[in-house]
Structures are given as C-alpha cells and as structure tokens.
Amino acid sequence: xxxxxxxxxxxxxxxxxxxxxxxxxxxxxxxxxxxxxxxxxxxxxxxxxxxxxxxxxxxxxxxxxxxxxxxxxxxxxxxxxxxxxxxxxxxxxxxxxxxxxxxxxxxxxxxxxxxxxxxxxxxxxxxxxxxxxxxxxxxxxxxxxxxxxxxxxxxxxxxxxxxxxxxxxxxxxxxxxxxxxxxxxxxxxxxxxxxxxxxxxxxxxxxxxxxxxxxxxxxxxxxxxxxxxxxxxxxxxxxxxxxxxxxxxxxxxxxxxxxxxxxxxxxxxxxxxxxxxxxxxxxxxxxxxxxxxxxxxxxxxxxxxxxxxxxxxxxxxxxxxxxxxxxxxxxxxxxxxxxxxxxxxxxxxxxxxxxxxxxxxxxxxxxxxxxxxxxxxxxxxxxxxxxxxxxxxxxxxxxxxxxxxxxxxxxxxxxxxxxxxxxxxxxxxxxxxxxxxxxxxxxxxxxxxxxxxxxxxxxxxxxxxxxxxxxxxxxxxxxxxxxxxxxxxxxxxxxxxxxxxxxxxxxxxxxxxxxxxxxxxxxxxxxxxxxx
Numbered sequence: 001x002x003x004x005x006x007x008x009x010x011x012x013x014x015x016x017x018x019x020x021x022x023x024x025x026x027x028x029x030x031x032x033x034x035x036x037x038x039x040x041x042x043x044x045x046x047x048x049x050x051x052x053x054x055x056x057x058x059x060x061x062x063x064x065x066x067x068x069x070x071x072x073x074x075x076x077x078x079x080x081x082x083x084x085x086x087x088x089x090x091x092x093x094x095x096x097x098x099x100x101x102x103x104x105x106x107x108x109x110x111x112x113x114x115x116x117x118x119x120x121x122x123x124x125x126x127x128x129x130x131x132x133x134x135x136x137x138x139x140x141x142x143x144x145x146x147x148x149x150x151x152x153x154x155x156x157x158x159x160x161x162x163x164x165x166x167x168x169x170x171x172x173x174x175x176x177x178x179x180x181x182x183x184x185x186x187x188x189x190x191x192x193x194x195x196x197x198x199x200x201x202x203x204x205x206x207x208x209x210x211x212x213x214x215x216x217x218x219x220x221x222x223x224x225x226x227x228x229x230x231x232x233x234x235x236x237x238x239x240x241x242x243x244x245x246x247x248x249x250x251x252x253x254x255x256x257x258x259x260x261x262x263x264x265x266x267x268x269x270x271x272x273x274x275x276x277x278x279x280x281x282x283x284x285x286x287x288x289x290x291x292x293x294x295x296x297x298x299x300x301x302x303x304x305x306x307x308x309x310x311x312x313x314x315x316x317x318x319x320x321x322x323x324x325x326x327x328x329x330x331x332x333x334x335x336x337x338x339x340x341x342x343x344x345x346x347x348x349x350x351x352x353x354x355x356x357x358x359x360x361x362x363x364x365x366x367x368x369x370x371x372x373x374x375x376x377x378x379x380x381x382x383x384x385x386x387x388x389x390x391x392x393x394x395x396x397x398x399x400x401x402x403x404x405x406x407x408x409x410x411x412x413x414x415x416x417x418x419x420x421x422x423x424x425x426x427x428x429x430x431x432x433x434x435x436x437x438x439x440x441x442x443x444x445x446x447x448x449x450x451x452x453x454x455x456x457x458x459x460x461x462x463x464x465x466x467x468x469x470x471x472x473x474x475x476x477x478x479x480x481x482x483x484x485x486x487x488x489x490x491x492x493x494x495x496x497x498x499x500x501x502x503x504x505x506x507x508x509x510x511x512x513x514x515x516x517x518x519x520x521x522x523x524x525x526x527x528x529x530x531x532x
Contacts, residue, residue, distance in 0.1 A: 036063050040186070050197050051088065057190045058090040058165065064186070065179040067091065067167035069144055072154070072190075074163040075113055087163065092144055107132065108149075112164035115153045120180045123172040124149035148174035152187045156195050165190075231258065231320040233281055233309070240324075247303055247326040249295025266292035266300065273305075280309050281317050290327065302331040397532040398432045400425040404461060407439045416452060420462035425473060428532040434505040441494035442477055442521060451479035451518055471527035472508075479518035487514045506530065 040060035054072050062070040069091030107129035111119050121127050125147060139146065146168035154162045165187050167175070227244025231237070238258035240248075248264050250256045265273050269291035280287035287307040292300055307322020401424050408417055427435060443452070451457030463475040479485075488495070495512065498521065503510045508525035 036060055041189075050194050050201075053193050053197065054190065055088045055090070057186055058088050061165060061183055061186050062090045062167060064182050065150060065167050066169070066174055067148075067150065068169045070165065070167040072163060072165055073113075075161055109151075109164075112151045112153045112166070113161060115155045115159070115161040118152035118180050118184055119149065120151075120175055120177075121149040122175070123147045124168075144168065145170040147172045150175040150180060150183060152180070152183050154187045154191045154194075156191050162191060162194060227324045229305075229307070229322060229324060231277075231307075233317050233319060244324050247301075247324050248293055249297060249299065249301070264293045264295070266294055268292070277320070280307065280320065284309055284311060284317070287320065287322060301326060301328045303327065397426045397428060400427055400435065400463070403427065403432060403436050404439055407436060407443050416457065417459045417461060420460070422464060425463070425465070425527075425530060426532060427530050431506060431530045434502055438498055438502040438510075441497050442519075445494055445519070446479055446482070449483065450485070451482035454482045457481040457518075465527065473523070473525045473527060473530060475523040475525070477519075477521040477523075479520070482518055484516050485514050485519055486516075 040056060058070045058072050061067070069089070071089045072087045074085045074087045105113050108119070108124070108127065111117060124130055127149075148169040148171060149166075150168075151164055151166045153164050156162060165183060167183070169175070227247045228241045229244050230239045236258045238256070238261060240250075240256050240261075242252040245252060245254060245256050248256065248261070250260075262270065262274065273289060273291045276287055276289045279285055287305065287309075289306075290302060290304045293303050294300055304325045304327045305322060306324075307320050309317045309320045311317055401419070401421075404417075404419070446452040446457075446459060451459050457479065458481050460478040460480070461475070462478075463473055466472050466474055498510045498512065502508070502523070506525045506529040508523060508529065510524075511522045513520040513522070
C-alpha cells in the first residue's frame, strides 16, 4: 500500500514539474513576444519611411508567429483587374518570387485583399479553396514550400485595403490562434503607421512645394525690387520683407514697424497716405498710392505702395497685405521729361521768334525777292546748324571753337583761319545760338565782300578772358588780304545783329572797325552770360 502511494506521489510530482516547465516555457515565450513587440514598436516609431516600417513589421511578425517566411503585398488596380505587388519579403531572398507572376485575387487570397479578415490554415494544401485556379493547380514548381498559412489584411481606419501580410511554413500546424491575434494587431499598427507616414510625406511635399513657390515668388519680387508687407489691422502689427525695408532705407536687421512706416512718409504726403490705408480697410477698396519718404540718412525717395484688405467670413477686415516699390528713378525721369518738354516749348517759341526776326530784318534790307530768298535761307541754315550742334550735345552746352568750326566749314573758309586762344569756352544754349548767328553774319560778309572772297585773304580769330573787374571774354575777328574796306553807306541786318542783337542778348558790347586792310570786329562779353 505504501509503495502504491509513493508511486502516485512521484507521478503527481512529475506532472507538476512538467506543467511548471510548460508554464515557464509559455511565460518565456510571452516575454520574448513582448520584447519583440516592444522592439517592433520602437523601430516603427523611429522609422521615417514606409518601406522601413513595413520591413520591420514583416521581420517582427515572422519572429512572433514562428513563420519560416513572410511578405507584404500591395493592392494594385491594373487596367484589367486587381493584382498584388510584392513590397517586402522576410526569411527568403527576393529571387524566390522573381520567376513567378504576382498573385491574383483567387479564392484563397480574396478574404485578405477584400479586407474581410484573417485566414489561418494548418495545411493550406488541404483547404477546399486551394488549387482551383489555372494555369497552376496549387503552388507552381519551385515555389517556397507552404503548408501552414497565415494572412491578414492591412486596412486603414477609413476602410481602404492597402494590401496584406502573408506568412508561411513548410510544416503543418505551426500557427496558433495567439499568432493570428498578434498578426491582426500588427496589421492594424502598420496600417496606422503607413497612413501617418503618407500624411507626413504629403505634408512634406506640400511644404516643399510651398517653399519652392515662396522662393520663386521671393526671387521674382527681389528681381523686380518689389518688397512685400503685411499689416494686422487690429494690432497694427507690421511685417516687412528685407526688400521692403530697403525701399524705405532700412537694413534687413533693423526694426521697421507700422509707426516707423508712418514716420518715414514725407510730412506733406502723410495725411494722404494714412487716409488711403483707412479707406482700404473701411471700404475693402484697393490700396494704391505713390508718396515721398525720407530715409534715416535724410534722402528723399518716392515709393509706390499697393495692397488689399482681406476680409473674414463675417466681413470683418483682419489684415492687409501688399507690395512696395522704390520709384525714385521713375519720378526723376518724369521730372526730367517735364523739364525737357518745357524747355522744348521754350526753345520752339524762341526759334519762331528768331525766324520771325530774321525774316523781318532780311526783308527790310533786301533789294529784290531773289536777294531776300538767298539771305533768308542762308541765315535759317545757320540757325539750323547751331541747333544741330546743340542737339549733339543734348542741348546742355557747346564750345566756342565748335561754333566757329560749324559756321566756317559751311562756307568753305575753315582752312584760311588762324585761331589763337588760351583755352576753349563752354557756352550755354542761349549763347550758342546768339554767337552762331553773329559768326554766321561775319563769315558770310567775309565770303562775299571781305578776306574770304579773295584768293590770298586770311582770317584771324583770337580771344582771351580778362578777370577784372568781372570775368569777360575779349574776342577779336580780324580780316586781312581781301578787297579794300570802306564804311558802308547803310546799316544792314548783319551790322544790326552784331552791334545791337548780340550785345543786347549777351549783355556785352560789340564794335566794328572798317580798316582799309580789312574788317575788325571786337567783342566784350561777360562770362556769366556765356557759360552754362
């Protein structure tokens, strides 16, 4: 009896030890699974792209389920039907699938790719759905050996079936219900992670696109010297780009708020500028104004500011935004143009008066119509040549020597003239016209009656500048070698032009001496009336 009891005790002890070992093994397995799950979670959290996330999950799931190999297939909608593309593989080389077409939605695969739920089989070759899809009646020759089969769909929270996780083992009965539960949980985690990474990638692409757009916009604005600005209507917070600050004479690192903006506007333009802003805020109208500013260095510039108020859904104005442009160069050009137009009008009037005077004076001294025509045309041509000279000099000034050269060259007497002077003199447009007409009369008289009418005649022109009491140009025109000279019996146009016209126009004096050897003309002209 005692032996029987001892045997029973030993038997119970052995069973207890076996149970304890089994529990310890199961506990160790759960600990390992927990560590694997924790490692997967950490790896997934650290991953920054979908491919690495999927690989981590497939590798971890193969370890958790005890599968020999695993894969993740993507759902792909093709031209004809759905098919599935291998995304990542674990436990086998990629070449293991390279010679086979991608799986189709057969009866075995349909529950996974339709998102119905997991499929677990202890021996897939014995499944009634297996082997009924030509051209293969089962696994193709050379395919990875699969008997134990476990698959689950990867479905987003919105119901989109991304694909499926598939695991296999060459031995039957290797996947437990616990493995199925773990795989379903991992599939949910990978779906959420892929969704998040997709959203993050989309956000990064959008951010990169926005940055690219902003860079292009900034490049375009900077190329056009356009500065951008934004105004918070409620707080009067003002943000200006670097180019906008530059338009107002500020450096990029300088503070430039709304009060600084208002203070920089020229006092005479400030009320108009602030009124334009308030009108745009109140009425929602465009803000478009040109005004002067004063930079910190004291420079006055012109700025063109444009903008528009942005309204909320309730109609309230929260902000204004726009651009600014330094238009100082344009304003200066417009001012120069205005002055040129005024100057042109003035010169045209003066030219008409000069032509009228030339016509009247020539008509008074001409004895015949033919004589009038010749003299009038000659004098108009002289006036035209002087204008041509000034045009080449942009109507700013011309030199005294240039005036002589133009008039003498027209008469062909420039090779018989000797000049003597210490320096050339720049003449104002008014003085150029007056001297040109006077020199023309002297040269025409010399060509018709004086030194330039005779083969051996010559002409000497000299001038100097006397400083006392006021700077004065002393110019002497001397003719030699021409016909004998006598005092004219009547005073013609040329004499009146020289003695009265030139002297009165330039506030100087002109004296003509009729020496028997040749005409001498002496001029005394104040420099203040000659120089530009």
